Amino acid sequence: MTTHPHDRIPGPPATPPGAGDVAQIAGRLDRIPPNRFHLRLAGLLGTGTFFDGFDAISIAVVLSMIVTYFEISIAEAGLIISAGYLGQLVGALVIGALSERIGRRRAFVFCLVTFGILSLLAAFSWSSTSLLIFRLLQGIGLGAEVPVAATLMNEYLSTRKRGRIGMLYQSLFAWGLFFPPLVTLILLGAVGPGSTWRWLFAIGAIPAAVGIYAWFRLPESARWLAGKGRAAEADALVSQVEDISRQRGDVLEEPVAVVQPAAQEFRPAEIFHGVYRSRTFMLWSSWFLASFINYGCAVWLPTLYIRLGGANPSLALVLTAAIGAITVACTMLASVVIDRFGRRKLLITSFAIMLVGALIGAVGVGMFAWATLPVLIAAGAVIGVGAPLAMGPLWIYTAELYPTRMRSWRPRPRAR
Template sequence: MADVAIAARMNQLPIGSMHRKITAIIGISLFFDLFDVFLAGVLGTVLTKEFHISGAAQPLLLGSAFLGMFLGAIALNGLADRIGRRRAILFVLVVYSLFTFLGAFSSNVAFLIVMRFLAGLGIGGLPPLADTYLSEMIPAAHRGRMTAWAYTLGFCAMPIEGFLARWLVPTHYGMAGWRWLFIVGSLGAIVVWLLQHHLPESPRWLESMGRVEEARAIVSKLEASAGQTVAAQPVRDTWVEPQKVPLSTLFSADFAKRTVMLWIFQILQTFGYYGFGTLVPLVLASKGITVTSSLTYLTLSFLGYPFGSLLSLPVIERIQRKWLIVLSALCMAVFGILFGMSTAPGLITAFGFLYTLSSNIFSNAFHVFQAEIYPTAIRATAAGSAYSLSRLMSGLMPFLLLPVLKAHGATAMFAVVACAMVLIMIDVGALGPRTSGRALEEMNESVIVHAGSPLNG
């Protein structure tokens, strides 16, 4: 098998039991990660009253975890290119789990802000790591669908968190109910550590590090779990990547357009995606809705997250990823403004649901997309550095959008969000490459070799 590329063997496989286990474990990891991301947003009004938070400190509480995510997305994804995808994922889980647990015992707002920042170091590292890992483990023809399944499982966290908040916040089981939400959010590392022996290292990463025999052994297990060996079907390609690719590749003539496109996208997407999930309790409060009622509306709106993720499954391999991002961004712009204008409970819930549904079609498409457009040796670093910009903007977002909300109301705030979504549509539509169904090595051929010879363009 020495003359058969590892990537070619992986791309020709059908989905087997090992692929499904990997997808499920990553989905469970994302569940707890996303649960943690939205904690401060869901509890925004509750924590404001608990700690008598001033208007000046409120954006800092909401943004502290995102600022930690900014640093975590850079550092921990760079680490994954050096120590491996699997080890980096497990390390990330420990970091965010530990500090989320400690956050449950905060005695004042300063301690909580620090714990949210430190938890953010781990939270920010996981999504781009998961995107990179799944893109390298799943065959090209199934990459979008299986990644969407992982995120569908992960996005179940939002409505479950809403229901738990609706139940726990008014209670006091030994301590305030909101503290139990933090403890629930910290359990993710324990669950994944129990399952981690099912999580193999990425053969593509092993091969890029020169550990070819280890890579072949894992590919053989993938083939066995899928009921197929390399001899069972002709190999369709023999793309082979070099072991090392310099980080400057991000800004080379072949990849500069992709890097600019992805960085612009990540700077803007946070206004649409996290602008809703983080600030909607405060939006509802600005409409005069009580904490208890707002948690009910929030929970019903958050049902759109898993439903939107499910809706992406039949289309994510049929519609080019870039155009799926553009279409869903348009829907977010429209439904956001309608949500901001609504005052009736039924319309608030309906447009909130449609917004979150659209946003998770958007989210699934871009999570697959961002991990497809760079070579293996720098894939995690490239995705993580771009993703870190969205975390930085998420940290700054409350400072940018809350003043608009307070001064001009919800409709004006969502008009700002809509402008960001329109710019994303132009950016991705004009600069984004076509990726659906293509092998990772084929899309990144300008920095790899084919049959031992450099490729041009």
């Protein structure tokens, strides 16, 4: 059996004692400032994360067109959306856990190829049922890509820079949410509403090609390699990152070993025991609330602009893109303040802002039936400010509260 070069990275003939164990690897990585290795890693992982956001939200911006094309009800359209998020839950659970065994790189590649190919198949859907099935299967790749990619990125970042750099990386997901409305506007003028949704899904197939490229170019997590006893490979990878820093003149301090509990096989039930129990329930509650508000808003607002607000499709897309721009801007802002402000304070602030936005929508539309479109715009804009202040920090905070062997699994309960 042949071994892939990026699975087995050749190390020096003799690895210095302890240089490749988990504690030493963590300590060595923790004192390396961001360099071009991290930039290349973020570029490759970020491309996948960008298209994860792109594919996840594409169904929302063309939902009204799909309803018209297949002559289905809003309730049936809701089932199609829910099927995609059910697939995401399965993917986060199954592929996340599998990545602890097969590695981050292989899991990431699988996710990209899966959701890319399924997006292309969705473009050729012949009925609402076939679209539902394709979105369900596509969700498996979508649901696991972001946590696997974020884990791999975080495991190469110094804890001192993880907040800022991690948030900048996560902003690529926000950019992925921003572009589909603009692309849809262009497609509407080029191919008309009957084919726009098919072309948008076809564009979402690009990650399959990115996944093939990543198979050859993406490095495995050095921390994961060390945890699996592959010390020479972990040492070789970290030495590569160190050499890049030294070549540009960085003076690296002596590494301080980051002592961790003795390595053991990860058992999913472990997140409900000991010190991890309270962390798990706190994080799951936070993920549930953030997802319920953020994705509920992102997925349904374009349709609500049309159905309740009376906006035409083009205006609805412009409004959706505008809120996407707010989300991107606030994600960038969060990257500036997260290390100074702290994860917890930023999360509390974000939930307070999202609560205000949700109340505007619930009171203005649900209780008093005020001018619907302006109220929907106001609610969406406020939630667009609060959501990125929660979603980005949650990825980083979650990774920091679990050890390496648990990080890719950590499923988030999603409410759609």
